[in-house]
Amino acid sequence: MSSRNAGPGPRVAWALVGILTLGALALRAFRLSWPVLSTDEYATYAFATEPVARLLGPDYRTETNPPLYYLLQRAWLVLGDSPGALRTLPLVFGVASVPLVYALGRRLAGTGPALVACALTAISEIHVFFGREARAYALLTSASLVALLALARLASAWGASGLADGDGDAGREASASRAGAGAWRWWLGYVAASTVAVYAHSTAVLLVVLANVLVTALVLSRRLPVSFLYRWIPANAAIVALYAPWLAVTVEQCRSVLADFWIPESSPRWVASQLMGLYPCPRWSKPVLYALPLAGAWLLRRRPLALAFVLVFAVGQPLLLYLASLVRPMFYVRPMIWTTPFGYLLAGVALCAVRRVAGAPGFAAALAAVAAVALRGTAALYPAAPEVADTAGFVAPLRAFAPATDALVVAPAPFAWQLRYETRAAPVPRPWLGLTFGDKPDRLAPWYPVEELRRAELVSRLEGLERVWLLLEVHHLFPPAPGDGFEPALADLDRWGARAAAWRSGNLELIRFDRVPPAALAGDARGRPGTGAAR
Structure with missing residues (x-):
């Protein structure tokens, strides 16, 4: 051989x-x-x-x-x-x-x-x-x-x-x-x-x-x-x-x-x-x-x-x-x-x-x-410098999240996976709620760290809460069909409370809504207090 x-x-x-x-x-x-x-x-x-x-x-x-x-x-x-x-x-x-x-x-x-x-x-x-x-x-x-x-x-x-x-x-x-x-x-x-x-x-x-x-x-x-x-x-x-x-x-x-x-x-x-x-x-x-x-x-x-x-x-x-x-x-x-x-x-x-x-x-x-x-x-x-995930920019503000009085809403719901990973060193307590385009059920919804809701059901789940933190995709990678976006939920939240603060990171925005009593809303036709956004 x-x-x-x-x-x-x-x-x-x-x-x-x-x-x-x-x-x-x-x-x-x-x-x-x-x-x-x-x-x-x-x-x-x-x-x-x-x-x-x-x-x-x-x-x-x-x-x-x-x-x-x-x-x-x-x-x-x-x-x-x-x-x-x-x-x-x-x-x-x-x-x-x-x-x-x-x-x-x-x-x-x-x-x-x-x-x-x-x-x-x-x-x-x-x-x-x-x-x-x-x-x-x-x-x-x-x-x-x-x-x-x-x-x-x-x-x-x-x-x-x-x-x-x-x-x-x-x-x-x-x-x-x-x-x-x-x-x-x-x-x-x-x-x-x-x-x-x-x-x-x-x-x-x-x-x-x-x-x-x-x-x-x-x-x-x-x-x-x-x-x-x-x-x-x-x-x-x-x-x-x-x-x-x-x-x-x-x-x-x-x-x-x-x-x-x-x-x-x-x-x-x-x-x-x-x-x-x-x-x-x-x-x-x-x-x-x-x-x-x-x-x-x-x-x-x-x-x-x-x-x-x-x-x-x-x-x-x-x-x-x-x-x-x-x-x-x-x-x-x-x-x-x-x-x-x-x-x-x-x-x-x-x-x-x-x-x-x-x-x-x-x-x-x-x-x-x-x-x-x-x-x-x-x-x-190979990136020229270490990249930072969009949700990592919200770790600091979410330290103020109070689970007894606050709710976190993720729209669309899959971003909850990213947020959970990026906040793993300082976990954000529950409850977390999730929305999907057109209220279409997501096949992986049971695995998201959120409870999936219909957009019209959102405000009804906020009874007794003082603040809502909304994590929102700004420019949609997959644009929804007309009427399938999150504009109705945003309008409901604007009626529920005032936009007290907002933070932008990459293609995501975190908006905090503070509850405003209905009487205050009715008495202020010109605008509501606390609408200025801190960026």
Whole structure:
């Protein structure tokens, strides 16, 4: 056996270390706590601080994401609840995905393309972003890559020689015993990683579906023996059994929660924008950068089984997601992130072909140009200074909140998650009330730290109170339809009391209303005392 078949040499090992430390870890850890938490990250914190029994109970069915990531984030809170501490969990999964890309890429296309793919994954804007966001997508990516690597190892050990080590003898692993030492670990790895993936995000079911499509095609084409199915079928049965509890919830949600979801209809324009978002780059660079994977696919045709493996997942997952979206809209960038390393691998195949034509200098120049374009987008992820959340500007005035005589009203209600997080060091007591646009019930209302009210019911809930604090979105990110805004509630509060003070922070405003006796209101036709706003 040649030395290159035994594993990567010292130069490759040092290249991997450099990519992991300088590329993956440094880019993900740099200014990790500086960006303000996103709305989704506030949601992660809210769910992660809920009791485990509630996360696994019937109330959780209003949330479309499986509970696994929230449970992991809950355990991770022992490291702290600052933005940086919350984001170290996805950072771990994001960094772990980089060597997994190399391991899978080396098996499919060889060391050179695998190193390029792993380097592009390390610096990719989309992977750096989701490797820093306290959401489940970095976990989805790393779990999916483990499952795919296990599948490739199992298929090659059972005779699919085109999925053996891309650098070595294609028949080397095919000649190994099908029940050889360590084979059971890859079966266990496939089952465990696939289960983690589907519990990280429900759309990972498509990974399992496509894996079965690939295996069926390999058996029918006699690339795999029928006896492979004797273990494959029980392995997939185990995945189904482990996923069955949440699968039942997903089926129910497709009829209820997902029937009116935020994702738009899958129009051609929307689909194109999401596919372009998988590989973001400046417009002037798109013709070249998007041509690289196509050229790589053409060059990889000499390894048809490896090419089939790549295309089944890189093309099949977006295609199935689109077809599912024709029933319920669910086509968007995030669930497709784990397919992008295949695009980088094909680009690596094309760039390595440049080396054969233009030599090492030409290859280095081409790779540097691609990396420069990728890093240009990644650089935009780092703010120039630590950001401050809008609700953080209200911590000081809300210290005067008196729960016995005051009420806090949040409009719209989801901002209560942000306010709760930003005031966690000095919690604002209850009661909190919440309003929604057009009085439409919010599916996540049971999880907000507010009691959801209809706009017309607000004043009736203020009986016996002296002050109302209204947290209001100034410029709506999603403008409501005419008549669905909060103007009626504001008018009712203006009749209930006087605007005693107001504070503006970013796109939010906090207004304090002091109760004015009805007699005083009737006796002052020219105006009410205390209407001046302190800003």
